[in-house]
Amino acid sequence: MKTTSPTDVWEQLAAYSNPVPSDVAGAMSRLDVEVLRELSGEDATEFLARCPAHRALTGKADRRPSFSVNSRSGLFHCFSCGYAGAFIDLVEDRLGLSRAEAFQWIARQGIYRTRDTEEQPERKKPEERITEAALALFEPPPAHALDSRGLKAEACAAFGVLWHPGNRHWILPIRDPNTGELWGWQEKGNRYFRNYPQGVTKSRTLFGNLAWKGSTALLLESPLDAVRALSLGIDGAFASFGAHVSEAQMRLIKVRCSTLVLGLDNDTAGRTSQDRLYARWRPRGLPMRFLDYRGTPAKDLGDMDDDAARSAYAGAHYPWRRRR
Numbered sequence: 618m619k620t621t622s623p624t625d626v627w628e629q630l631a632a633y634s635n636p637v638p639s640d641v642a643g644a645m646s647r648l649d650v651e652v653l654r655e656l657s658g659e660d661a662t663e664f665l666a667r668c669p670a671h672r673a674l675t676g677k678a679d680r681r682p683s684f685s686v687n688s689r690s691g692l693f694h695c696f697s698c699g700y701a702g703a704f705i706d707l708v709e710d711r712l713g714l715s716r717a718e719a720f721q722w723i724a725r726q727g728i729y730r731t732r733d734t735e736e737q738p739e740r741k742k743p744e745e746r747i748t749e750a751a752l753a754l755f756e757p758p759p760a761h762a763l764d765s766r767g768l769k770a771e772a773c774a775a776f777g778v779l780w781h782p783g784n785r786h787w788i789l790p791i792r793d794p795n796t797g798e799l800w801g802w803q804e805k806g807n808r809y810f811r812n813y814p815q816g817v818t819k820s821r822t823l824f825g826n827l828a829w830k831g832s833t834a835l836l837l838e839s840p841l842d843a844v845r846a847l848s849l850g851i852d853g854a855f856a857s858f859g860a861h862v863s864e865a866q867m868r869l870i871k872v873r874c875s876t877l878v879l880g881l882d883n884d885t886a887g888r889t890s891q892d893r894l895y896a897r898w899r900p901r902g903l904p905m906r907f908l909d910y911r912g913t914p915a916k917d918l919g920d921m922d923d924d925a926a927r928s929a930y931a932g933a934h935y936p937w938r939r940r941r
């Protein structure tokens with residue numbers, strides 16, 4: 618049984634709800650974001666200000682004002698550069714606070730109400746809890762499977778990747794990012810994958826070596842692509858299990874690196890997600906570059922031969938160069 622410290626409680630509160638200060642305009646001013654205009658709507662007011670993230674995102678200060686905060690929801694949005702989030706994100710960004718500290722800062726201003734976020738933990742039924750013993754059914758991936766995907770045995774071992782000998786599927790563990798506790802796994806075949814147990818909480822963790830810290834991390838969608846990256850000697854690879862990367866996942870990355878290469882899939886969902894992550898996280902002090910897919914039809918890192926994959930990583934570029 619894990620004990621819960623007061624800090625944990627704050628972390629949980631902060632992660633699961635979005636506090637909105639009772640005086641949004643006053644709180645903005647204490648964050649050095651001066652309200653320049655107000656637009657009153659039926660049941661809420663939009664407070665307009667110069668966008669505090671504009672310079673980091675576009676290289677230019679906002680002269681318009683393009684930034685607006687809703688008095689009821691506390692949600693903010695810059696209609697020019699796309700910087701957006703919940704009020705607690707603005708507090709974190711402006712004051713350089715952790716999530717829990719930002720929550721406490723808002724609590725001290727007086728909370729108007731809290732709004733649930735998209736990040737409610739998916740409920741796990743007790744009977745679905747699994748233990749390490751469940752992995753005893755599986756074995757290290759055999760040579761032919763490694764060869765077929767250009768993976769190295771050491772890279773699989775480093776990420777705890779296993780093999781289901783019965784149906785010849787890959788077993789990709791999903792673990793608690795803080796304790797390493799096994800939550801479940803993703804089982805992957807050629808045109809098949811499923812998560813076990815059903816509803817396992819992927820959005821609150823990452824696939825990869827969660828003990829890793831370093832200068833440059835690489836974020837991919839598919840766990841096997843992260844194993845491929847490590848097999849090529851690329852350190853700090855993580856996978857988000859899909860094109861949607863949650864706030865919790867980005868926070869896990871941000872504390873582990875000083876710069877991030879975004880290598881989501883080379884398709885519409887991946888590109889849209891990367892643009893959104895850039896707009897959201899660049900102003901929060903995380904420099905990002907994009908994996909270089911220019912001139913390749915490859916959908917992801919797993920689709921490329923070794924040389925192409927290495928040069929896509931080495932040629933990672935800032936987003937604005939892509940549009941030229």
Ligand SMILES: [Zn+2]
Pocket residue numbers: 668669670671674679683684695696697698699700
């Ligand atoms: Zn802006």
